[in-house]
Amino acid sequence: xxxxxxxxxxxxxxxxxxxxxxxxxxxxxxxxxxxxxxxxxxxxxxxxxxxxxxxxxxxxxxxxxxxxxxxxxxxxxxxxxxxxxxxxxxxxxxxxxxxxxxxxxxxxxxxxxxxxxxxxxxxxxxxxxxxxxxxxxxxxxxxxxxxxxxxxxxxxxxxxxxxxxxxxxxxxxxxxxxxxxxxxxxxxxxxxxxxxxxxxxxxxxxxxxxxxxxxxxxxxxxxxxxxxxxxxxxxxxxxxxxxxxxxxxxxxxxxxxxxxxxxxxxxxxxxxxxxxxxxxxxxxxxxxxxxxxxxxxxxxxxxxxxxxxxxxxxx
Numbered sequence: 001x002x003x004x005x006x007x008x009x010x011x012x013x014x015x016x017x018x019x020x021x022x023x024x025x026x027x028x029x030x031x032x033x034x035x036x037x038x039x040x041x042x043x044x045x046x047x048x049x050x051x052x053x054x055x056x057x058x059x060x061x062x063x064x065x066x067x068x069x070x071x072x073x074x075x076x077x078x079x080x081x082x083x084x085x086x087x088x089x090x091x092x093x094x095x096x097x098x099x100x101x102x103x104x105x106x107x108x109x110x111x112x113x114x115x116x117x118x119x120x121x122x123x124x125x126x127x128x129x130x131x132x133x134x135x136x137x138x139x140x141x142x143x144x145x146x147x148x149x150x151x152x153x154x155x156x157x158x159x160x161x162x163x164x165x166x167x168x169x170x171x172x173x174x175x176x177x178x179x180x181x182x183x184x185x186x187x188x189x190x191x192x193x194x195x196x197x198x199x200x201x202x203x204x205x206x207x208x209x210x211x212x213x214x215x216x217x218x219x220x221x222x223x224x225x226x227x228x229x230x231x232x233x234x235x236x237x238x239x240x241x242x243x244x245x246x247x248x249x250x251x252x253x254x255x256x257x258x259x260x261x262x263x264x265x266x267x268x269x270x271x272x273x274x275x276x277x278x279x280x281x282x283x284x285x286x287x288x289x290x291x292x293x294x295x296x297x298x299x300x301x302x303x304x305x306x307x308x309x310x311x312x313x314x315x
Contacts, residue, residue: 014078027163052092086295135160
C-alpha cells in the first residue's frame, strides 16, 4: 500500500482532523494546507487548520485563509496532518504533537524537506525531496479522496507551486511541476491574482524597508557571499509589518556571481531569523541551516537564534 492510499484511508476512517502549518509560514505550507482544508470540508470532516504565526499579508487573498487559527485546543483529534515542515520544532506545537503521536499514533507528515525528527514520530511519512512544492504531494491525495478540484483548490495548489519555484524561475521547476500547474489553470486557478499579490502588491512601508536592506548589502568576495540585515528599528521607522520582510532575500539572490545570499532579520523577544538562498549547483544550504538547528532545502533554508543585531553588526 502506497502513502497516498494510507493517507486517504485514514482520512476516510476519521472525522476530527487537525492540519498544522509551520512557523514563519511561506506560500507552500499555507496554500497546500488550505487546499487540503477545503477538500476535507467538502467531505464534511470536522477540520481545524492552525499556525503558530500570523499569515503574511501577500497570502491573505487566498480562499478560506481567515479560517486559519493561531492556536488549537488539545481536543480529541483523530488525526493530525503536518504539511511542509522541516522539523518538529518548527511546527510551533512540538510538545503537543509529540504527545499526540505517542498516544493516538495517527500523525501524518507530508513533506519535501530532508528527513528530520518528524519522520521518526509520524506514523505515515509522505515524503519526496524531488518535488518543488508540497502541493505536488497534496494534489494526488485530494484526487484520490474523490474531491473535484475546482477554482478554490486549484488556486491554492498553483499558489504553492508558484511561490516555491520563484514564479517558475528556480532550478526546482520540473516538467512534472509545470504539468501540475497547467492542470490547475485548466481547473480555474487564478494565476493573474496570484502574480499580482506576490509580485506586484508592495505597500509603501514595505518598499522603504526593502530599501534599507538593499542599502546595507555587503559582498564578501573571498566567500562569494552577499548578505544584508533588517533590524526592529528599521521596521518601526518604516511603519512596516514583520511580514513585509518576506521576499527581500529572494531579491538579494538576484546579485550575479553570488554563491549564496544571507538575510539577517531581527524579531521581537531578541530573536534573529536567518534566511539563506542560492541558485548555484553544488551548494547545499540545508546543511548549514541544520548545523544551527534550522532546516530547509539545498537552495532555500533558514534558522534562528537568540540575540540582538547590535551584538554582531556595526551599522
